[in-house]
Amino acid sequence: MSIDLETKKTVKSITEKYKYGFTTKISSDKAPKGLNEDIVKLISGKKKEPKWLLDWRLKAFRTWLKMKEPNWSMVKFPKINYQDSYYYSAPKPKKKLKSLNEVDPAILSTYEKLGIPLEEQKRLAGVAVDYVFDSTSVATTFKEQLSKLGIIFCSFSEAVQKNPELVKKYLGTVIPYTDNYFATLNSAVFSDGSFVYIPPGVRCPMELSTYFRINAENTGQFERTLIIADKDSYVSYLEGCTAPMRDENQLHAACVELITLDNAEIKYSTVQNWYPGDEKGKGGVYNFVTKRGACRGNNSKISWTQVETGSAITWKYPSCILQGDNSVGEFYSVAITNNFQQADTGTKMIHLGKNTKSTIISKGISAGRGQNTYRGLVRMGPKAKDGRNFTQCDSLLIGDRCGAHTVPYIEVKNQSAKVEHEATTSKISDDQMFYCRQRGLDQENAVSLIVNGFCKEVLKELPMEFAVEAQKLLGISLEGSVG
Amino acid sequence: MLKIEGLHVNVEDKKIIQGLDLQIAPGEVHAIMGPNGSGKSTLANVLSGKDGYDVTKGKITFLKKNLFDLEPENRAGEGLFLAFQYPVEIPGVSGMNFLRTTINSIRRYRKQKELDGVNFLKVLREKAKFIKMDEKLIKRSVNTGFSGGEKKRSEILQMSLLEPKLAILDETDSGLDIDALKTVANGVNNLKNKERSFLIITHYQRLLNYIVPDKVHVLSKGKIVKSGDKNLAIELEKKGYEGIM
Numbered sequence: 103m104s105i106d107l108e109t110k111k112t113v114k115s116i117t118e119k120y121k122y123g124f125t126t127k128i129s130s131d132k133a134p135k136g137l138n139e140d141i142v143k144l145i146s147g148k149k150k151e152p153k154w155l156l157d158w159r160l161k162a163f164r165t166w167l168k169m170k171e172p173n174w175s176m177v178k179f180p181k182i183n184y185q186d187s188y189y190y191s192a193p194k195p196k197k198k199l200k201s202l203n204e205v206d207p208a209i210l211s212t213y214e215k216l217g218i219p220l221e222e223q224k225r226l227a228g229v230a231v232d233y234v235f236d237s238t239s240v241a242t243t244f245k246e247q248l249s250k251l252g253i254i255f256c257s258f259s260e261a262v263q264k265n266p267e268l269v270k271k272y273l274g275t276v277i278p279y280t281d282n283y284f285a286t287l288n289s290a291v292f293s294d295g296s297f298v299y300i301p302p303g304v305r306c307p308m309e310l311s312t313y314f315r316i317n318a319e320n321t322g323q324f325e326r327t328l329i330i331a332d333k334d335s336y337v338s339y340l341e342g343c344t345a346p347m348r349d350e351n352q353l354h355a356a357c358v359e360l361i362t363l364d365n366a367e368i369k370y371s372t373v374q375n376w377y378p379g380d381e382k383g384k385g386g387v388y389n390f391v392t393k394r395g396a397c398r399g400n401n402s403k404i405s406w407t408q409v410e411t412g413s414a415i416t417w418k419y420p421s422c423i424l425q426g427d428n429s430v431g432e433f434y435s436v437a438i439t440n441n442f443q444q445a446d447t448g449t450k451m452i453h454l455g456k457n458t459k460s461t462i463i464s465k466g467i468s469a470g471r472g473q474n475t476y477r478g479l480v481r482m483g484p485k486a487k488d489g490r491n492f493t494q495c496d497s498l499l500i501g502d503r504c505g506a507h508t509v510p511y512i513e514v515k516n517q518s519a520k521v522e523h524e525a526t527t528s529k530i531s532d533d534q535m536f537y538c539r540q541r542g543l544d545q546e547n548a549v550s551l552i553v554n555g556f557c558k559e560v561l562k563e564l565p566m567e568f569a570v571e572a573q574k575l576l577g578i579s580l581e582g583s584v585g
Numbered sequence: 586m587l588k589i590e591g592l593h594v595n596v597e598d599k600k601i602i603q604g605l606d607l608q609i610a611p612g613e614v615h616a617i618m619g620p621n622g623s624g625k626s627t628l629a630n631v632l633s634g635k636d637g638y639d640v641t642k643g644k645i646t647f648l649k650k651n652l653f654d655l656e657p658e659n660r661a662g663e664g665l666f667l668a669f670q671y672p673v674e675i676p677g678v679s680g681m682n683f684l685r686t687t688i689n690s691i692r693r694y695r696k697q698k699e700l701d702g703v704n705f706l707k708v709l710r711e712k713a714k715f716i717k718m719d720e721k722l723i724k725r726s727v728n729t730g731f732s733g734g735e736k737k738r739s740e741i742l743q744m745s746l747l748e749p750k751l752a753i754l755d756e757t758d759s760g761l762d763i764d765a766l767k768t769v770a771n772g773v774n775n776l777k778n779k780e781r782s783f784l785i786i787t788h789y790q791r792l793l794n795y796i797v798p799d800k801v802h803v804l805s806k807g808k809i810v811k812s813g814d815k816n817l818a819i820e821l822e823k824k825g826y827e828g829i830m
């Protein structure tokens with residue numbers, strides 16, 4: 103009840119603020135279905151955003167109206183009716199459960215297999231936890247440590263309030279609001295996300311994880327993240343969590359922008375485990391993400407590592423624009439598709455500066471009826487003297503109803519650049535399976551062992567604890583794929 | 586230990602094993618010799634539970650259990666080990682990781698405590714030293730790019746780590762140089778005890794100089810056509826299969 107009242111009040115105050123007013127009647131904690139300028143204004147107003155940001159959102163919205171949903175990828179899905187979704191709802195406090203007994207046993211068994219400690223299981227499943235274990239207190243100490251170093255790590259909305267000049271300077275400079283259908287939609291209606299700024303000369307002493315960000319819940323389906331590493335700085339950022347995530351929103355269209363100045367480095371790691379739909383292909387999240395980093399400064403570096411096991415459809419290409427001379431871009435990816443999952447993922451390495459280098463290691467695993475596509479672009483611009491790229495794309499098939507596809511695009515506009523591309527496709531052979539089983543491993547552990555071996559080059563790029571969890575996750579994602 | 590009665594096996598409708606009987610008591614070493622294609626590997630694969638073999642008749646009891654009721658991994662857990670004639674490569678999976686995963690999986694099955702990193706390394710080093718296997722090899726991907734002899738040595742290392750009750754060695758001596766042959770034989774002899782049995786498939790009497798068998802069987806066209814003691818192998822070496830049949 104209190105939520106309703108609060109929302110009504112906010113809406114009312116916003117209505118009064120904008121002279122054009124609202125043409126839509128809003129009466130509950132959810133704005134009505136559909137998307138129009140009033141909804142964009144409502145989102146912005148609710149967050150008390152400055153005018154420039156609202157204007158930016160509106161420009162994006164108007165652009166989006168003129169755009170068409172792209173259809174060049176390998177993925178297939180029924181047409182999304184954008185007017186049939188809610189774009190704003192007041193954050194609802196999660197219903198707290200009293201004990202783990204109330205949690206779905208299937209979820210608990212996954213937690214157990216992942217080796218998640220009991221207290222942590224409770225937190226993930228939304229069971230009320232002891233204050234001692236509440237991650238909020240951990241997060242607070244964590245924040246104090248960071249602020250001593252001048253590091254800003256907060257929610258995007260908080261940054262808009264507290265550091266508007268930084269947000270304004272960098273937002274949309276890597277992914278312009280006109281970029282693509284989903285990024286443009288995100289620019290218009292993004293809900294919240296993370297903001298990180300590392301000041302010059304600072305090496306962030308710990309992995310920054312969304313997990314520790316206060317108010318990490320309710321960031322919703324249109325997340326927006328902006329990370330800036332100023333001169334001579336370093337940060338490693340972790341997104342996501344190996345525990346399975348359910349979400350009632352089918353469409354997720356996040357945007358992540360990274361910027362490195364001279365000699366700075368950002369390492370961005372993702373484990374994506376959204377609900378993939380059931381064994382028959384029903385339900386599941388559509389994960390249409392735009393992630394891009396700009397190595398603006400000389401000698402700067404951006405490294406993307408991703409482990410994609412969830413979602414019904416994954417469509418993302420974390421990319422690097424290598425502007426600064428000697429800058430380095432890396433992309434390490436594991437994508438698993440089981441049952442009816444589809445993934446179309448890869449990267450773009452745009453070499454603009456001199457002596458820029460990029461490495462792409464992509465491991466696609468398909469099981470069941472899963473479809474896995476690597477799509478990558480390597481472009482050597484006319485000024486990218488001595489640019490280098492090495493690409494390796496390996497596909498592993500489990501069973502014979504799945505598919506793997508590799509679509510490399512290479513554009514070289516100068517003579518001194520070198521681009522190397524290697525690709526392999528292999529199957530887990532019956533002989534390998536039998537060998538492992540003869541040594542005492544059951545089918546699932548055997549597949550898991552072989553798959554982890556296949557992905558080793560990528561997994562070793564993940565921060566240590568994350569890597570251990572990711573290994574287990576790979577096994578779990580492939581359960582039921584053999585035998 | 587092992588009792589095979591009237592075993593008949595088809596592969597893709599082709600009769601490979603046709604009425605085989607064999608009994609191995611605890612602590613015994615049996616050798617099987619026989620011409621190429623006589624069904625030796627087929628027997629080893631059927632015992633260890635590989636797919637694709639159609640058992641049309643017969644019974645196999647292993648440690649009083651019906652072998653056909655057990656999945657391959659459970660047979661391994663019960664103590665059946667097969668050193669493969671052609672060990673398969675598993676790229677990306679380091680030997681260390683493989684050995685530790687398998688040994689602990691089997692220990693779990695046997696309700697023994699799993700080995701932690703330190704204890705595992707201790708055991709591994711000791712066994713590797715005994716069969717003169719270079720630790721560098723263990724750090725590489727399982728069997729990947731190994732020479733023929735290195736693969737065989739790695740099978741023996743795994744055998745000694747997994748402490749089977751019945752170890753089947755399918756031509757482990759083929760392709761070994763004379764020194765390697767001695768170390769492999771040493772590895773086997775070292776494992777020999779009152780409870781542990783061996784079924785050794787070989788083409789050469791030479792190996793049996795080092796591992797002395799209690800019984801030698803000659804397999805031909807899917808049947809045991811002759812059994813005897815170690816002297817049968819010597820006779821066979823002199824006269825050939827034609828000569829003794």
Ligand SMILES: Nc1ncnc2c1ncn2[C@@H]1O[C@H](COP(=O)(O)OP(=O)(O)OP(=O)(O)O)[C@@H](O)[C@H]1O
Binds near residue numbers: 621622627628637670
């Ligand atoms: N999967 C298969 N499909 C068809 N034939 C098979 C298959 N596996 C085995 N065979 C046949 O079964 C027969 C016995 O093979 P097996 O490998 O058991 O022989 P072996 O006694 O081990 O021979 P070698 O001494 O050469 O190792 C051979 O004729 C072989 O071609």
Ligand SMILES: [Mg+2]
Binds near residue numbers: 627670756
């Ligand atoms: Mg053979």
